[in-house]
Amino acid sequence: VTRTLISELSAHVGEQVSIRGWVQVVRDQKRMQFLVIRDESGQAQVVLFKEESPNELNETISALAAESAVTVSGMVVADERVKLGGLEVQLSGLTVDSPAEPELPIAADSALDKRIDWRYLDLRRPDRRLIFEVQSTVEHSMREFWRKEGFIEIHTPKLMGSASESGAELFKVEYFERIAYLAQSPQFYKQMAMAAGFGKVFEIGPVFRANPSFTSRHDTEFTSVDVELSWIDSHEDVMTFEESWLAYVLGVVKEQHGEQIEATFGVEVVAPTLPFPRVTLEQAKEWLREAGYDSVPGPTHDLDPPSERALSTIVKERSGHEFTFVTDYPTTVRPFYHMRHPEDLSLTRSFDLLWRGIELTTGAQREHRYEQLLAQAADKGVETESIQYYLDFFRFGAPPHGGFGFGLTRLLMQLLGQENVREVTFLYRGPNRLEP
Amino acid sequence: VTRTLISELSAHVGEQVSIRGWVQVVRDQKRMQFLVIRDESGQAQVVLFKEESPNELNETISALAAESAVTVSGMVVADERVKLGGLEVQLSGLTVDSPAEPELPIAADSALDKRIDWRYLDLRRPDRRLIFEVQSTVEHSMREFWRKEGFIEIHTPKLMGSASESGAELFKVEYFERIAYLAQSPQFYKQMAMAAGFGKVFEIGPVFRANPSFTSRHDTEFTSVDVELSWIDSHEDVMTFEESWLAYVLGVVKEQHGEQIEATFGVEVVAPTLPFPRVTLEQAKEWLREAGYDSVPGPTHDLDPPSERALSTIVKERSGHEFTFVTDYPTTVRPFYHMRHPEDLSLTRSFDLLWRGIELTTGAQREHRYEQLLAQAADKGVETESIQYYLDFFRFGAPPHGGFGFGLTRLLMQLLGQENVREVTFLYRGPNRLEP
Numbered sequence: 001v002t003r004t005l006i007s008e009l010s011a012h013v014g015e016q017v018s019i020r021g022w023v024q025v026v027r028d029q030k031r032m033q034f035l036v037i038r039d040e041s042g043q044a045q046v047v048l049f050k051e052e053s054p055n056e057l058n059e060t061i062s063a064l065a066a067e068s069a070v071t072v073s074g075m076v077v078a079d080e081r082v083k084l085g086g087l088e089v090q091l092s093g094l095t096v097d098s099p100a101e102p103e104l105p106i107a108a109d110s111a112l113d114k115r116i117d118w119r120y121l122d123l124r125r126p127d128r129r130l131i132f133e134v135q136s137t138v139e140h141s142m143r144e145f146w147r148k149e150g151f152i153e154i155h156t157p158k159l160m161g162s163a164s165e166s167g168a169e170l171f172k173v174e175y176f177e178r179i180a181y182l183a184q185s186p187q188f189y190k191q192m193a194m195a196a197g198f199g200k201v202f203e204i205g206p207v208f209r210a211n212p213s214f215t216s217r218h219d220t221e222f223t224s225v226d227v228e229l230s231w232i233d234s235h236e237d238v239m240t241f242e243e244s245w246l247a248y249v250l251g252v253v254k255e256q257h258g259e260q261i262e263a264t265f266g267v268e269v270v271a272p273t274l275p276f277p278r279v280t281l282e283q284a285k286e287w288l289r290e291a292g293y294d295s296v297p298g299p300t301h302d303l304d305p306p307s308e309r310a311l312s313t314i315v316k317e318r319s320g321h322e323f324t325f326v327t328d329y330p331t332t333v334r335p336f337y338h339m340r341h342p343e344d345l346s347l348t349r350s351f352d353l354l355w356r357g358i359e360l361t362t363g364a365q366r367e368h369r370y371e372q373l374l375a376q377a378a379d380k381g382v383e384t385e386s387i388q389y390y391l392d393f394f395r396f397g398a399p400p401h402g403g404f405g406f407g408l409t410r411l412l413m414q415l416l417g418q419e420n421v422r423e424v425t426f427l428y429r430g431p432n433r434l435e436p
Numbered sequence: 437v438t439r440t441l442i443s444e445l446s447a448h449v450g451e452q453v454s455i456r457g458w459v460q461v462v463r464d465q466k467r468m469q470f471l472v473i474r475d476e477s478g479q480a481q482v483v484l485f486k487e488e489s490p491n492e493l494n495e496t497i498s499a500l501a502a503e504s505a506v507t508v509s510g511m512v513v514a515d516e517r518v519k520l521g522g523l524e525v526q527l528s529g530l531t532v533d534s535p536a537e538p539e540l541p542i543a544a545d546s547a548l549d550k551r552i553d554w555r556y557l558d559l560r561r562p563d564r565r566l567i568f569e570v571q572s573t574v575e576h577s578m579r580e581f582w583r584k585e586g587f588i589e590i591h592t593p594k595l596m597g598s599a600s601e602s603g604a605e606l607f608k609v610e611y612f613e614r615i616a617y618l619a620q621s622p623q624f625y626k627q628m629a630m631a632a633g634f635g636k637v638f639e640i641g642p643v644f645r646a647n648p649s650f651t652s653r654h655d656t657e658f659t660s661v662d663v664e665l666s667w668i669d670s671h672e673d674v675m676t677f678e679e680s681w682l683a684y685v686l687g688v689v690k691e692q693h694g695e696q697i698e699a700t701f702g703v704e705v706v707a708p709t710l711p712f713p714r715v716t717l718e719q720a721k722e723w724l725r726e727a728g729y730d731s732v733p734g735p736t737h738d739l740d741p742p743s744e745r746a747l748s749t750i751v752k753e754r755s756g757h758e759f760t761f762v763t764d765y766p767t768t769v770r771p772f773y774h775m776r777h778p779e780d781l782s783l784t785r786s787f788d789l790l791w792r793g794i795e796l797t798t799g800a801q802r803e804h805r806y807e808q809l810l811a812q813a814a815d816k817g818v819e820t821e822s823i824q825y826y827l828d829f830f831r832f833g834a835p836p837h838g839g840f841g842f843g844l845t846r847l848l849m850q851l852l853g854q855e856n857v858r859e860v861t862f863l864y865r866g867p868n869r870l871e872p
Contacts, residue, residue, distance in 0.1 A: 161870030
């Protein structure tokens, strides 16, 4: 069967075609039968005159359950009265490739948890599908940019022999005669790629967090986007890369899906201008105080979600920009391997990127000098025995390097105005959710 | 510091530049000092006249351990006598970004296991690096092709609530109050994407096998490449897609790395012609017998590795082609969800793709009709209780579909003539190997 996509029907008026998809609606009238067929490109009306067709076919159509998978053959006819593209297909043949059971287990207004039980039916909604089309475009344009810049793609192991930086939230795996751990981040291994002289690397892959939270922002498995660059002079080089890269990606998304995203989710895709605004954490807190924000976190503390939202609003008012790099976090809120400012050892060469009120990514220059790294681990009270393999990466010549990482779903939620990570994840995983 | 890549030095003759990389060699002569610096683009000779430079600098250079990470500033001078590109850099400044300890733990001829202990040093060898440059090109060209064809990229969960098709070789994860399993394949979930109406999908991601083998071909975690297509008429459509896609990928690899692969590994990259030869399993066994091959597997058996090698040789002699699709495997050697031939229910609509003597991929049309799927599961004695979530994908209209999958390392090994999966994996994982 040569399949014609519904979006291409207008090029086949007067021709016999086969369309293949799902039964959206069956309308059985006295003299005619109507079907609406949905495929990945759109919807089409199919019509059959009862008098001109065999009884058996009429009965098959009457009995068709919505969501059955079918192949419809017929003539494409232009008819201005038809709402679906001014076209209809006059049915001459029908094959039920796979019937649906008569009662669908979910509807569009079913509770989210129920929709996830039947995720594949939920994903048949065109707005859900759009999320994953946008995800595909986001990832592809990220990779195009990396590729042009000479990045190497790496796949780091998800099975690890020891806990990484933090022992918390780790999943344990029965690994032959011992225990393995699931990677919470490719952090240490992307740094290994720097020590290996790979120059610039990226990875898009799963990470795992044994976090018992049920919030709309937490999950136990998600897709992490990670970047690491060598031979930088400071975290400024990392930010310069990240902003150009994100501006490229959002530009492509706007071009390819901007109208559809606005029509579907009511969110405008804005291709950001360069450079993104930058503000030190200290200055950001000053701005918050000046704006009358009354619960500014103390000097050794990170911003909390409400102050991130407030700061984004302030920056938006000042510069019109949706993005803000907040820089120079104190060592108290950063891991031991973030490089410290030579002129102020209490501050790190690190940043967060805020977007539309939330923290999108975290980045930093890393400490690449073995002795300093050991000293910083000791200073932060980090137990180094289990991470000696990581410290070893810095014993035989490591380049200055830095990078950033984030969850792909976080970007999609902001981009598409979605409130729940479950909506932008193909199959969500949480403490009570391992199915389907 | 504005860094100049070594490969770009010839455009900077007569200019002051900074190159950044690793110390390959230090040669301390009476009146001069030579360094060879290596970066990701090549190697360069650096020279210093002792009489014209401070003692302190001479001493720093004398004390430099090989593999230290350094930044060298100097004037680029053309000199035909210099083997490395007819250029040298006359040193004016040197920064040791990170010194190497004096004694390297591995050498080029160290045992493989030892080299993996110090994988980052092993990966500094340009031939090792080339493997991952080629991997990046392979993946990028795969994705370019998919993108042009309208595929959606999916990320299926690696944490699963129940064993998939086979309970063997599964890793168990302590998952809050219960047990989760690590995915051995995205098979069931890429089929879910078909039931969701995604049309055509791909995934490149990790899979896990609790296989206790230590062979050169086995590992416990590897990167799987998976493709699934809807609205096919038979497995022939899957093969037609796969051969065009692979021919594109190998064409790009040949163009971008062909010469370097041949120079480094002595292997020619051949961009295959279309179509690839096809032979039924039954016919393939007949060819083997005709060729005098004396241990042809019986009628209900798959080919074993020696007969795959023999068959590849026969096809190469017959048609000059490196690839062979072997089709129509009996149900005895295929999972229950492979569709059966309507005209011979003992055969499946399935195939293997052989390349240079080994099985590269396995593919099939899947059974999308719920009742048939149940019947086939019963026929094969499959316990369906734990996979009801999978069977449910077929209850509300599933399109005819099929696909294929394979380990990325398998392709790289054949492409680059590598004998051990450990060489083409960024960080190998095996029964005794969870570090680094």
